Amino acid sequence: MTSLRISGYRQTELVQQVFDGRPISVGQLLEQYQYPNRTKNLANTLNVLTGNPEHSPLYYLMARFWLQIFGNSIVTIRALSAVISLLAIPCVYWLCRELFSSSVTSWIGVTIIAISPFHVLYAQEAREYSLWIVTILFSSASLLRAKRLNNWSSWGIYGLSVALGLYAHPFSGFVLLGHGIYVLLTATRRWSKQIVAYLLSSIVGLLLFLPWMAIVIANFSKFLDNTASVNVSRSGFLPLFWGLNLSRIFLDFNQGTSPFSPLHYLTAFLAIYALYHLWRHTPLKTWLFIVTLIGVTGTAIIAPDLILGGRRSSITRYAIPCYLGIQIAVAYLISSKCLGINSFGDGEMGRWGDAQTPRRGDGEMGRWGDAQTPRRGDGEMGRKRDKQILSLSTTEHHQRWQYVAIVLIISGVLSCGVSSQIPVWWHKSYAKSRYNPQIVRIVNQAEQPLLISNEIPGRVMSLCHWLKPDVQLQLVVEPNIPEIDEGFKNLFLYRPSEALKQGIEEKYNSQLEPAYKSWLWRLENRE
Template identity: 45%
Template sequence: MINKQSLIAKYFPPIGLQFLIIILLILGIFFRFAYLDRKVYWHDEAYTSLRTSGYTKTEFVHQVFSGRVFAVGDIQKYQQPNSEKGLIDTVNSLAMEDAQHPPLYYVMVRLWMQLFGNSVATTRSLSAIISLIAFPCIYWLCLELFQSPITAWISVALLAVSPFNVLYAQEARQSSLWIVTTLLGSAVLLRAIRLGSKQLWGIYAVTVALGLYTFLFSILIAIAHGIYVFAVESFRFTKTVKAYLIATIIGFLAFAPWILIVINSLSEIERTTASTQARQSVSALVSGWISNISYLFADFWRYEPFFPDLNLPVLRWGRFLIPLLLILVIYSFLFLYRQAGTRVWLFVFLLSGVPALALILPDLIIGGKISLRARYVIPCYVGIQLAVPYLLSAQISSSKLIARKFWQLVMVVVISSGLISCVVSSQAETWWNKSSHANPQIARIINKANNPLLISSNYSLNIGDIMSLINLLDHQVKMQLVIEPSLPNIPDSFSEVFFYNPSKELRYELEKKYKLVEVFQYSRLWRLEQKSS
């Protein structure tokens, strides 16, 4: 009969570490749900609300950018479920204009908003709840991969206070769901390989389909999994390889309807993703990759643009952690390669390497910056969040006292950096992962104005930024939106008239009749005043 104490020792870390992990889990859950509505509901999140409402961007522009004056509250239907559009319209909106985003998450958000409301906090809470599923998933994956409960528990602790994971847990986008499907699919795959159960391969087929319906780049995860299966089976057509191929084919067949939509929408996808094709220098790319990796563990030194009045040099000094964190990550992979079995390190290397190389190489060869968008490289970061706990769990259990104390200190620094980052960013109105940074300040200026009118056009990224701004403006604020090069016919009944991010051409035309006073930096907000005769 198995001794109860030995069973506890086998599956649970020492008491002190257990207490630390429980505290970190509680804090991690708190940071995921605290101040959900504080940060700006930015450009991409606003499009989430547009899609879930069932309207297309074309309909929104046609009906709203008409030159007529309306109150902000009059266009809330384009940001929430309503009786005019149903669930099928949500899917159609994506299929027609945004096919690079499969519908699973958007359907979930639509149903969530219908049940619990459409406030910013409510909408984001679905992502926060989904993010909690990542804890048992990464624990299970570590058990399957390393057969080490202490590694599994440390991975949970680091995930709990990872600034990267907390930020994306609080965003109304599919990033949290993609993290979960990546972890879950990987854990199921390893267990299916180990046990060879038909039921497990069936479940793996479901995770493949779920991943694809969450984000198109899940194709890269399936490729990494496929290379791994073939490699561990010595590139022979074994029973395991056959089971993997059948499960993957079933998963892709389930996704076939959306694949056809994507194929028919390639020109639209290329147009809407054109901003990612701007060529970057190699130094800019490398700098961005390193920064993004560091954000897995700390980002508190990024506070200055978002807290301009806060003078805390000790936080700015945190940027010196970046090279140290990079060294930690590189050494973690080297340690994994040297100490773990081939099946272990190969899985982590492929999970990180295949998606990363698939995005990095085109950016280097053809030109672009898609690899700089951290949310697109999530599987790579999942691999890092497996390698680092493996290193730390092995080293804090070292028989050498000096080595053990050193790595305990490293773990304390990493965890503390994550906690400090979560505390600092939780108080900010915006952070590095969001655009629309200026909208909170711009909204305060307009809301304080006496009888204001806000004018804008469809120039550049204004459509998404205007949808973002709508969530911050008082409902009685009046707006007038036009399609360039049309000029607005501005009524005389408003005390203050503002123009949001006009193009140079439109600004030139307006200056023939009005005096434009820059109210907010970077030409984001101008006040229109009558020229003195």
Template identity: 40%
Template sequence: MTSKTRAFHQVYRYWLLFLIVILSAGIFFRFVNLDRKVYWHDEAYTSLRISGYTKTEFVQKVFDGSVIDVDSILKYQRPNPEKGVIDTINSLAVDDTQHPPLYYVLIRLWVQLFGNSVATIRSLSAIISLLAFPCIYWLCLELFESPIIAWTSVILLAVSPLHVLYAQEARQFSLWIVTILLESAVMLRAIRLRSKQLWRIYGVTVALGLYTFLFSGLVAIAHGIYIITIERFRFTKTVKAYLTATSAAFIAFIPWIIVIINNLEQIDRTTASAQARLSISGLISAWITNISYLFADFWRYEPFFPDLDFPGLRWGRFLTPTIIILVIYSFLFVYRHTAPRVWLFIFTLSGVTALALILPDAIAGGKLSVRARYVMPCYIGIQLAIAYLLATQIISAKLIVQKFWQLIIVIVISTGFLSCAVSSQAETWWNKGSHANPQIARIINQTNNPLLISSNYSLNIGDLMSLSHLLNNQVKMQLVIEPTLPNIPDSFSNIFLFNPSKQFKSKLENKYQLVIVDKKGRLWHLHNKKI
């Protein structure tokens, strides 16, 4: 064995040990403190789907002005004998048509088997996220034909703050990531082996993706553009196999397409918040920030750890330009050093989804593209490009090049590790709404004989469901449908008002003095006016 070969094997052994440590850390971060972060607005709606009730049913039964306890809200966020899996699907069809039912059926069955705690509900996403490791490894083997690139992609995924955050959320996005990786790997293998059986499997994975998240259709389109291009725009057997497989997948999705067509108005109402216009500068800033979160976000600690003063963490925000430069360079490097079948796959996977969301936002207004969870195919493409760059450079023939890129990969992994460690201790983070709920719950829970009043204004329905997971059993609630005012009993020592509309608040001010009691200005304490 030559000295060069021995050196290579020594480096490989260290690399393997490094891989095991980082992979173990990534698994740990996906399961640690699963129930610590606020069970926010969107997750609460997941629980409403689990119960099988629609939003209208929930509001009619709970927002009737009567004084109820917290369990009366929680009742509609867990399975019950009155509703089954079909009701879960129906609640989606009526209220959230833009969310296909696969994940929600799985989570309903999961909760029936293992319980209804926040940690249990989120654990399904965490377990599903582990499947992304073998899927991205397989995808890289098919794409790059290199185990070291495949392992590099695994460790980048393992401690990616963005992936860890969505692995701990009771939403379908960890399942969507797995379907993106799986159908991409199956497609590349089907192209290479020209196997009819693999094309059938590819059709199944596309259907699974569509029943997980609607934007899976963009992934299938990206694959189509890739295949047609590498086949030089000829109607070859490969193109025919792709069209047959995807057509079968979309045919299988027709039942939900019909549901979508019949509920277009509901989708428009539900997604109204994503249609608010942002300036071009605001969009660009958000895109850059989200890309940086793929590798590091520890500097976002301040809003979530108000008592922690650690200037060293704040300096991390200056990593963002470096991360963007690294991403741009990795795409240029892939383009210059790989065959068209490789760089074209990465470019189409990243570009189709990104452009499909960015262009409408930039031209017509909207902010779908700034919601990181919707742009996952693009982020996967970025990780593939950076994995190729780092893996090929750390085994470069030039020692100085090896050392430089080994340092870069250590920095990338370290910032991801630090980000996961910091966010794992937070009770909320940038990907969560309902940021004020933990503080609001603490204020209410510490008072004697409290009553919480609210209405169906704005996002209150989901936020109140979220809040119910934090409030003590002693807390009573009185919820109404605006413009109805509650008939407030005199038997409570402390009366609170949660996120009122201006009209609702103004009417209550005729009888009560309202005092803001939380930092976000969402909770008010009511005092009787002295006569």
């Protein structure tokens, strides 16, 4: 329903004006109710957005201006998401640079994000999630920069990023809460200048967000009604959905939630080991940032499901901050294991922020990735032999992890290639639209077709984007039966209710035959 909101129409207006049984062409429907036009202005779009306070407004306003500049089409609006997603590349590079002070680790982080099937999918979606990803990365990097420089200009940039994040997605509040916990735990004194600067910049960001916050509070009952579906428990074992969603950020072959899928367990092991390695080999100021980025959002969506029931934690896009944190941890793991890069040299701040001697594992990598103290050799030949053994062991260890990195890269690229060849992937609500490509082909090839439906508006509008502009529609609400005009050679019903099917058969003394499974029906022998 993104395009409907952009056009400035509410769903109730669409139903009243279009679902009245009168014929309307697909072209007319899309032009008026899916794209900006003269009948509705920016104020109408803002008014519509207030009725959906669970969606922050920034993306929808950007999309409206984008379409007005570059023209109305589904390709144009998806291009906006693609352009926004490109901004994630410099942002993730900047964030990794602030965390690890390593350009190599930063470039590995960029590569992981760029080939991630999850990020590639949402870079093509006319939805706000690519914008949310960018704001998460930008606000996180700007916070670390502000802590490092500790001047008013850098804290001012962070305050602006707070507002941008909240205007991009309401779950940015969890990210900002994680930032607050991080600042408090890494502060040297309870009321240090950094804490004061952080609080002031956060207050500035919240003040900038205050206009929309007031709208959310005023329409909070609508917020609860519109998000009530997340309180309905999902059939199946929740941890299997967590494993599936986690695997999708690295490889995605539509693997499903089978408990026997090795991909779930392999990616879970990779994520857990990457976080352990991060904790083991980086100072507090680094690993704690990743842990708070993952932990706050993860707790916020998992705990209600476990305590109250629901499906929040099974919805992939809600956990985007968690996935970004895991991908950054994997980037550090690969850079240190494959290339032997230690972003924090000897004498850097240790695990708890104090200088400490190198720990086991900070030196050359042993058989399991930990340092092994060279054995006392028997004279000069013994020392040379020990050095050769250590060098060979380190080389073999690096090679094993290089193979892991290659597998991740190939899996990501192949996943993107596979999903690009299939019209309906899982992120398109597969259960609700899986047969649409075949239905579109049948209707578009028919001569003088008429498509009748009483399906919910969102599913009808989604189908219409793929139909020819001259295809005629007759949309109704139950229990109405449309008056079918003469002159149509092929009459179809799209996902009709049983009442609509029975009513048409009785009214026109005809018979409905399935044209494609139970989703498309053809009216035969009309009298």
